[in-house]
Amino acid sequence: MNILVVLEDNQGSLHRLSREAVAGAQKLGGSVTALAIGKNAGSLASELSSYELEEILTVEHDLLSSYSADGYSEVVTQVIQSKSPKTIVVGHTYQTRDFMPRVSAKLDIPFIPDIISLSDEGFVKQVLNAKLNASVSSESDQMILSFQSAAFNDEEMITGSSTITTFDVELDVSSVRSTSEEPFQEAAGDVDLENAELLVSVGRGIEKEENVHLAFDLAEVIGAEVSASRPVVDSGWVDSFRQVGSSGHNVAPKLYFSLGVSGAIQHVVGMKGSKNIIAINKDPEAPIFELSDYAIVGDVLEIVPKLIEALKN
Amino acid sequence: MKIAVLVKQVPGSESVLPINEGQSWINEDPVTFVMNPPDNFALEEALLIKERKGEGEVVVVSMGPNRVQKVIREGLAKGGDRGIHIEEDEPIETDPLLIAKRFAAVLKDENFDLVLTGLQSDDTGMGQTGVLLGEILGMPTATLAIETDIQGESIRLKRELESGWFQWVQFPLPASVSIQSGLNTPRYPSLKGIMGAKKKEIKTVLGSELDASSRSQSIDKVFVSQTSKQTEVIDGDVDVAVQRIAEILRSEIKVV
Ligand SMILES: Cc1cc2nc3c(=O)[nH]c(=O)nc-3n(C[C@H](O)[C@H](O)[C@H](O)COP(=O)(O)OP(=O)(O)OC[C@H]3O[C@@H](n4cnc5c(N)ncnc54)[C@H](O)[C@@H]3O)c2cc1C
Ligand SMILES: Nc1ncnc2c1ncn2[C@@H]1O[C@H](COP(=O)(O)O)[C@@H](O)[C@H]1O
Numbered sequence: 001m002n003i004l005v006v007l008e009d010n011q012g013s014l015h016r017l018s019r020e021a022v023a024g025a026q027k028l029g030g031s032v033t034a035l036a037i038g039k040n041a042g043s044l045a046s047e048l049s050s051y052e053l054e055e056i057l058t059v060e061h062d063l064l065s066s067y068s069a070d071g072y073s074e075v076v077t078q079v080i081q082s083k084s085p086k087t088i089v090v091g092h093t094y095q096t097r098d099f100m101p102r103v104s105a106k107l108d109i110p111f112i113p114d115i116i117s118l119s120d121e122g123f124v125k126q127v128l129n130a131k132l133n134a135s136v137s138s139e140s141d142q143m144i145l146s147f148q149s150a151a152f153n154d155e156e157m158i159t160g161s162s163t164i165t166t167f168d169v170e171l172d173v174s175s176v177r178s179t180s181e182e183p184f185q186e187a188a189g190d191v192d193l194e195n196a197e198l199l200v201s202v203g204r205g206i207e208k209e210e211n212v213h214l215a216f217d218l219a220e221v222i223g224a225e226v227s228a229s230r231p232v233v234d235s236g237w238v239d240s241f242r243q244v245g246s247s248g249h250n251v252a253p254k255l256y257f258s259l260g261v262s263g264a265i266q267h268v269v270g271m272k273g274s275k276n277i278i279a280i281n282k283d284p285e286a287p288i289f290e291l292s293d294y295a296i297v298g299d300v301l302e303i304v305p306k307l308i309e310a311l312k313n
Numbered sequence: 314m315k316i317a318v319l320v321k322q323v324p325g326s327e328s329v330l331p332i333n334e335g336q337s338w339i340n341e342d343p344v345t346f347v348m349n350p351p352d353n354f355a356l357e358e359a360l361l362i363k364e365r366k367g368e369g370e371v372v373v374v375s376m377g378p379n380r381v382q383k384v385i386r387e388g389l390a391k392g393g394d395r396g397i398h399i400e401e402d403e404p405i406e407t408d409p410l411l412i413a414k415r416f417a418a419v420l421k422d423e424n425f426d427l428v429l430t431g432l433q434s435d436d437t438g439m440g441q442t443g444v445l446l447g448e449i450l451g452m453p454t455a456t457l458a459i460e461t462d463i464q465g466e467s468i469r470l471k472r473e474l475e476s477g478w479f480q481w482v483q484f485p486l487p488a489s490v491s492i493q494s495g496l497n498t499p500r501y502p503s504l505k506g507i508m509g510a511k512k513k514e515i516k517t518v519l520g521s522e523l524d525a526s527s528r529s530q531s532i533d534k535v536f537v538s539q540t541s542k543q544t545e546v547i548d549g550d551v552d553v554a555v556q557r558i559a560e561i562l563r564s565e566i567k568v569v
Contacts, residue, residue: 068482069444069453069454069455070453073448093475094456094457094473094474094475095474097440097441097444097456097457098444098454098455098456098457099444100441101409101441101442101444101445101448102444102445102447102448102454104409104410104441104445105410105413105444105445105448105449106448108410108529109529110408110409110410110529110530111409111410111441112530113438113439113440113441114438114439114440121533121534122533122534125438126438126538127436127437127438127532127535128324128330128339128435128436128535129326129435129438131330132330132332132339132535132536132537132538133535133536133537133538134532134533134534134535134536135532135533135534135536136407136530136531136532136533137530137531137533138529138530138531139529140529140530143530177453177484177485178453178455178482178483178484179482179483179484180480180481180482180483181480181481181482182480183474183478183479183480184478184479184480185477185478185479186477186479198568204326221569222562222568222569223568223569224568230494230495231350231494233495234494234495235495236498246475247473247475248477254566254568255562255566255568262326276566278558278561278566284546284548285537287538289544289546290538290542290544291542292542292544293542293543293544293545294544294545294547294558294561295544295545295546295547296547296548296554296558297546297547297548298547298548298551298554299551302551303551303554303555303558306551306552306555307555307558307559310555310556310558310559311559311562311569
């Protein structure tokens with residue numbers, strides 16, 4: 001095997017980014033083996049049985065009935081030691097951020113994270129808060145790669161056949177040091193962002209809490225809901241149920257009107273499906289402009305009050 | 314309770330970022346540097362844990378060229394007890410494994426109960442240093458903690474999962490935890506804190522003397538990404554821009 005894809009269980013089904021990781025691994029070329037871990041390993045494996053894979057390994061164990069960084073990093077380490085893949089591929093998810101660096105350190109294999117595309121020069125990732133891209137490479141014999149959402153399209157997974165094999169691991173109680181409780185969701189607000197038709201989205205460019213009303217005022221004039229970027233939520237300026245992005249909501253409104261949002265990948269993954277994107281940003285190079293239909297270079301604090309007036313007339 | 318908190322110095326979000334001549338990174342001359350914003354939350358959490366316990370030590374650790382002493386001082390002004398500066402000649406080291414090995418070499422003999430890091434660095438965005446470091450030091454690790462609770466010899470953490478889910482995990486100390494942004498409100502240094510920080514110790518050690526492993530990955534080139542989308546750029550006079558946006562909303566997207 002050349003490439004090992006480590007799959008992720010998203011409440012009993014394959015995580016979307018695991019499917020994209022399989023598509024990415026197939027694009028890299030060579031033979032691809034997938035690894036499913038935990039109590040749902042069998043059903044995750046069967047979701048992939050009609051795709052072109054050398055093998056799908058399943059690992060089940062009492063100590064793997066729920067996710068732990070200790071348990072998962074140990075399993076992946078044992079599989080890599082036994083199968084010696086050149087490349088280990090995962091989706092760039094919260095879970096892989098949590099345990100893949102452990103595998104990297106255990107085996108001294110570099111982990112190139114958060115890749116958005118492949119280029120002739122290497123793996124492309126965003127740097128400097130998405131203001132620039134960088135190509136990253138490694139001369140190491142083995143490497144771990146994680147692919148950001150939408151780096152690859154899961155519809156391009158190559159179909160074919162594969163076999164499912166169980167893989168035995170050795171784990172003892174002392175190797176899993178953590179105990180975890182059941183995952184839970186917190187009470188959501190009464191705003192249905194994901195189904196909102198129009199959104200005015202406020203970013204750190206609004207500068208101060210006292211200015212946030214501008215977003216709400218504009219939203220009221222056009223009949224939109226207000227959403228926000230993470231830093232605005234973190235500052236306590238806007239309620240957390242309004243957050244858009246990888247750790248917030250996924251939205252796809254008819255209009256996404258962003259005010260002082262830079263367009264970092266973790267924000268963009270939550271809104272790039274919007275039909276029309278208008279962005280106001282004072283930085284002409286702001287990454288949000290790349291996916292905008294209308295890019296307004298200017299100061300939100302100057303433009304928005306005037307726009308509200310103009311729309312009222 | 315002995316806590317190490319890793320704070321990185323990174324270009325501020327408002328700073329200009331000119332690409333350097335060799336296109337290998339940015340030209341740092343005109344750049345304004347700040348404490349990596351996520352690390353502010355890790356630092357605050359370290360100070361809060363110490364205050365809740367009523368005893369302990371918070372050690373502020375940073376790796377980079379001489380300029381990074383500024384963020385260490387900032388941490389000391391906010392209440393950190395002492396600093397460690399791992400001096401690194403390169404303007405930026407981009408290999409997380411090498412970075413973690415160097416941190417580990419400095420921290421291993423100090424016997425910290427807890428190592429706190431930020432969510433991710435704003436410059437290289439590797440999102441892995443704290444976990445690598447924990448593994449090298451033989452500690453349990455967790456990421457994206459949004460609440461911490463020290464319970465005797467162990468730590469209980471509320472972790473953020475994807476799509477609005479959360480989970481509590483617990484494991485024994487010593488441990489390495491990366492902190493999710495927004496879990497607390499970072500304090501500002503007081504005048505007294507700023508004055509006091511001048512007298513606090515910052516130990517400097519040379520990175521290359523800590524671990525001489527070769528680099529396992531590197532950033533070779535930085536560039537501006539190319540867009541494929543048709544974008545109408547509206548630049549210039551504010552009143553003209555306002556009229557144009559109003560027209561777009563009324564007649565092109567038809568929302569008003
Ligand atoms: C694991 C992880 C998960 C994350 N999840 C999310 C998430 O779910 N959602 C999210 O949004 N982020 C998330 N982030 C954070 C993300 O990386 C960015 O830091 C964040 O999206 C930036 O928010 P922003 O655009 O509001 O702020 P900044 O990046 O600071 O951008 C502010 C922008 O405003 C512009 N500006 C400043 N002043 C003005 C003005 N007066 N007029 C006009 N423009 C102005 C600036 O040019 C800049 O482009 C996550 C990060 C990580 C690592
Ligand atoms: N050079 C550095 N100096 C201090 N802290 C660092 C450094 N590099 C990484 N860190 C810490 O590790 C976290 C994650 O960084 P990264 O893995 O680069 O995204 C940061 O938020 C910091 O807390």
